[in-house]
Amino acid sequence: MSSYNEKIALQIKDLLFSGDQSSENNSRRTILSSLLSIQDRFGYIPEIAIETIATYMNVSINDVWSVASFYKNFRFEPPAKHLIEVCWGPSCYFKDCSTMISMIFDLLGLDDEGTNRDGDISVRYNTCLGACAQGPVISIDGQLEGKLNGDTAVNLIKKLKESAN
Numbered sequence: 542m543s544s545y546n547e548k549i550a551l552q553i554k555d556l557l558f559s560g561d562q563s564s565e566n567n568s569r570r571t572i573l574s575s576l577l578s579i580q581d582r583f584g585y586i587p588e589i590a591i592e593t594i595a596t597y598m599n600v601s602i603n604d605v606w607s608v609a610s611f612y613k614n615f616r617f618e619p620p621a622k623h624l625i626e627v628c629w630g631p632s633c634y635f636k637d638c639s640t641m642i643s644m645i646f647d648l649l650g651l652d653d654e655g656t657n658r659d660g661d662i663s664v665r666y667n668t669c670l671g672a673c674a675q676g677p678v679i680s681i682d683g684q685l686e687g688k689l690n691g692d693t694a695v696n697l698i699k700k701l702k703e704s705a706n
């Protein structure tokens with residue numbers, strides 16, 4: 542095990558399995574709750590987390606992996622520096638978010654959700670960002686931007702990239 546993985550494994554052990562193993566918290570712990578805690582802490586599920594959970598919960602790696610892979614919300618790659626969520630919910634759809642989304646993907650060299658080649662921006666779909674009257678809407682690092690079109694959205698992302706340089 543690399544020293545990086547050893548460090549992560551220790552952090553996971555402290556996060557999930559420290560203290561008295563018979564304590565109330567530990568007796569209620571499930572594979573799913575463990576994975577959720579890890580994603581909250583690290584922003585993704587590091588590979589070593591699967592093995593660490595299996596070891597400390599006395600289950601197989603396959604048991605942990607089957608839960609981790611079942612839920613779409615778990616991510617297995619470290620998050621990029623910036624996260625853009627693009628809304629494709631019904632209100633935004635009727636205001637032509639499709640054109641905007643496709644221009645955002647073109648700008649970042651993406652065909653679908655994921656992280657750009659520079660590794661600094663991830664894009665994810667969202668089914669409603671909760672600002673339907675402002676559609677089309679995107680969120681940049683949690684900040685909502687509404688009443689956009691393809692050009693205004695692309696300009697915002699260009700500015701984001703410039704500010705990072």
Ligand code: FES
Pocket residue numbers: 628629630631632633634668669670671672673674676678
């Ligand atoms: S559908 Fe886009 S913000 Fe609600």
